[in-house]
Amino acid sequence: MNVIITGASRGIGRKLARYYAKKNKVFAIARDEKKLNELKKENENIIPIVCDLSNINEVRKLRFDEIDLVICNAGISLPHAPDFTPYEEFEKLFQINFLSIHALLENIVPDMQKRKRGKIVFISSLASIIASPTSLPYSASKRALNSYAQSLRNMLAKYNIKVINIMPGFIKTDLIAKNDFYMPFLMDLNEGAKRIIDAIEKEKKEYAFPKRFYYILKMFNLLPLNIQDKILQKFAN
Numbered sequence: 001m002n003v004i005i006t007g008a009s010r011g012i013g014r015k016l017a018r019y020y021a022k023k024n025k026v027f028a029i030a031r032d033e034k035k036l037n038e039l040k041k042e043n044e045n046i047i048p049i050v051c052d053l054s055n056i057n058e059v060r061k062l063r064f065d066e067i068d069l070v071i072c073n074a075g076i077s078l079p080h081a082p083d084f085t086p087y088e089e090f091e092k093l094f095q096i097n098f099l100s101i102h103a104l105l106e107n108i109v110p111d112m113q114k115r116k117r118g119k120i121v122f123i124s125s126l127a128s129i130i131a132s133p134t135s136l137p138y139s140a141s142k143r144a145l146n147s148y149a150q151s152l153r154n155m156l157a158k159y160n161i162k163v164i165n166i167m168p169g170f171i172k173t174d175l176i177a178k179n180d181f182y183m184p185f186l187m188d189l190n191e192g193a194k195r196i197i198d199a200i201e202k203e204k205k206e207y208a209f210p211k212r213f214y215y216i217l218k219m220f221n222l223l224p225l226n227i228q229d230k231i232l233q234k235f236a237n
C-alpha cells in the first residue's frame with residue numbers, strides 16, 4: 001500500500017508512521033526535517049516530505065501516485081483561555097487543522113475515484129462535541145472536520161472510497177503538555193495509537209474514544225441549551 005500520514009514527526013502521527021511503514025510505503029509529512037529523517041533511518045519505507053501545512057499553496061503543489069490510505073492527522077491547539085483569538089492565529093489553526101486537508105485531498109481523491117479504491121482517515125477530537133469557550137478555534141476546527149468527514153463519506157461511497165473519522169479524548173503527547181488542568185480519562189500514546197489503527201483496519205465510519213468520556217459529552221449535549229451555557233460559562237470566568 002501507499003500511505004500518506006500528516007503530522008508524522010511526533011505524537012500520534014509518528015506512532016502510525018512506524019506501524020504502517022512495517023509493510024507499506026509511507027509518505028511522512030511534517031515541518032521538522034530532522035525528526036522525519038530519523039524515522040527514515042529506522043525504516044527505509046518512510047519517505048519524508050517537509051511541508052508546512054499552514055502554507056496552503058505549498059500543500060496544493062504536493063503530488064502523489066496511487067495512494068491507498070491517507071491519514072490526515074496533523075493538528076495544533078492554542079493554550080486554553082477565554083480570550084478572543086487574534087485573526088492571524090485563528091486563520092493559522094484553521095489552515096493546519098482543516099483547510100490543508102482539502103488542499104491535500106484535491107490531488108488525491110480524483111485518482112482514488114478513478115481506481116475505485118482508497119481510505120481517507122481524519123483525526124478529529126472529542127473537543128468537537130463540546131463548543132468549549134476556552135478553546136474556540138480548536139473546537140470549531142474539529143467540528144467543521146466532523147461535518148466534512150460525513151459529507152465526504154457519503155459523496156465518495158459510490159466510488160468504494162472509505163472515509164473514517166476518529167475522535168480521540170486526551171492522549172499523552174506534546175499537544176496536551178501545555179494543558180494545566182485536569183484531563184479526564186487521559187490515555188497513554190501507545191494505547192491511543194493502537195485504538196486508532198484498529199478503527200482504521202475495521203473501517204469504522206466514526207470512532208470516538210474513550211467511550212465513557214464520549215457518552216458523558218453526548219449526554220451533556222442533550223441538556224437544555226440554557227443549562228449547557230450556564231455550565232460552560234463557568235469555564236470562561
Ligand SMILES: NC(=O)c1ccc[n+]([C@@H]2O[C@H](COP(=O)([O-])OP(=O)(O)OC[C@H]3O[C@@H](n4cnc5c(N)ncnc54)[C@H](OP(=O)(O)O)[C@@H]3O)[C@@H](O)[C@H]2O)c1
Nearest residue numbers: 007009010011012030031032052053075125170171173175
Ligand atoms: N493528544 C491528544 O490529546 C489529542 C486528542 C484529540 C485529538 N488529537 C488530534 O490528534 C492529532 C495529532 O495530535 P498529537 O497529539 O499527536 O500532536 P503533537 O504530538 O503535537 O503532533 C502534531 C503533529 O502535527 C504536525 N504539525 C503541526 N503543525 C504543522 C504544520 N504547520 N505543518 C505540518 N505539520 C504540522 C507536527 O509536526 P511538525 O511540528 O514537525 O511540523 C506533529 O508531527 C491532531 O490533529 C490533534 O488535534 C489529539
